Amino acid sequence: MTAWESIAKELFSGVIGMGDPSVWMMFLIGGILIYLGVKKDYEPMLLFPMGVGCILANIPGHFAVIPTGGEPGFLSVLYEAGIANELFPVLIFIAVGAMCEFDPLIRAPYVMLFAAAAHFGIFAAALLASMAGFPFNEAASIGIIGAADGPTTIFVAQKFATNLLAPLTVTAFCYMSLVPIIQPPIVKLLTTKKERMIRMPFKAEKPVSWTARFLFPLMVVLIAGILAPISVPLIGALMFGNLLKVSGVTDSLSNAAQNELSNLVTLLLGITVGATMTAENILTMDVLKILVLGAFAFVFDTVGGVLFAKLANLFLKKKINPMIGACGISAFPMSGRVIAKMALKEDPSNYIIQHAMGVNVAGQVASVVAGGLVLALIPVLG
Structure with missing residues (x-):
């Protein structure tokens, strides 16, 4: 090859690479993610950057990810700095903790039962994934999609299923949206219809004391950490963020966690996860299986929560609206709002938002506990 031919090949590497059908397929996938975020308003803070990252990572001959001249591309730097060492998921949990209001959970600890039931899909999907031929570590990582918690999925996948990080993360965030x-x-x-119209009147609850609000996150960290030490980064970050909020003396830090930290890390996390969506990582039969299993996990989460609420009604004199059982997933506050709107659609004067959000907050805690449990079980049972 002459010098001119070499230069021409370098200059036109992008044009030559566009002949690969997989490149167009990944552009299409990136475009769909952008469309869902921008036009359909499905988690735009995540899907929009993910779609852009996907397109950047699949442009032939680019240097955004592929090292050139011995130096890694900027997306590779972000990946190593924030995903490979689980930094971004932990920072996200600090932000989420600062946003959470645990008062409903402290007043009514029994709502954790609904949250636990609504995480049935994790273990059902993990079992099904194992039956589908995935090794136990990968099957458990697939099951964690059912936690409806993208950062937890990243954290678990990075430790036990690095090769599936891209499809697992994308599946989790897409189903969340x-x-x-x-x-x-x-x-x-x-x-x-009768069950969906069950009224759960708003109660003017007594304020939770500052002591209870401050001690609650500390006790959760201690109990979860002692039972499953490997879960400490997850539960510790979540409860640290909440302590910033409830302490009353770190309002500026709490506000920074809820706003600047949340926005910045979400931005970097989205584009970095999108950059892992290369053709060789996404266009495989295993990814198709993961999409199906992820949907299975989400469906069974909802089924588990609703059926548990219906079961509880068999023993309760004062019936609860079984729809709130579906709020036990970690998609906070989206799931609580969706269920509250469903109740209003059936009866415009039936406001169950207080109860739905209480269960949804419990689901946020349950997802982290479930993730910790999976982290603890994989090394033992794998």
Whole structure:
């Protein structure tokens, strides 16, 4: 090859690479993610950067990810700095903790039962994934999609299924964004109109004391950490963020966690995860299986929560609206809002938002506990 031919090949590497059909397929996938975020408003803070990252990572001959001249591209730097060492998921949990209001959970600890039932899909999907031929570590990582918690999925996958990080993360975030589409038909299928119209009147609850609000996150960290030490980064970051909020003396840090930290890390996390979506990582039969298993996990989460609420009604004199059981997933506050809107659609004067959000907050804690449990079980059972 002459010098001119070499130069021409370098200059036109992008044009030559566009002949690969997989490149166009990945552009299409990136475009769909952008469309869902921008036009459909499905988790735009995540899907939009992910779609852009996907397109950048699949431009032939680029240097955004592929090292050139011995130096890694900027997306590779972000990956190593924030995903490979689990930094971004932990920072996200600090931000989420600062946003959470645990008062409903402290007043009514029994709502954790609904949250636990709504995480049934994790273990059901993990079992099904194992039956589908995935090794136990990968099957458990697939199951964690059912936690409806993208950062938890990243954290677990990075430790035990690095090769599946891209499809697992994308699947988790995409299904999180589709909660308004996935949950309503399942809830309607499992409940009658009469059940969906059950009223749960608003109660003017006594304020939770500052002492209880401050001690609650500390006790959760200690209990979860002692039972599953490997979960400390997850539960510790979540509760640290909440302590910033409830302490009353770190308002500036709490506000920074809820706003600047949340926005910055979400931005970097989205584009970095999108950059892992290369053709060799995404266009495989295993990814198709993961998409199906992820949907299975989400469906069974909703089914588990609603059926548990219906079961509880068999023993309760004062019936609860079984739809709130679906709020036990970690998609906070989206799931709580979706269920509250469903109740209003059935009866415009039926406001169950207080109860739905209480269960949804419990689901946020349950997702981290479930992630810690999976982290603890994989080394033992794998």
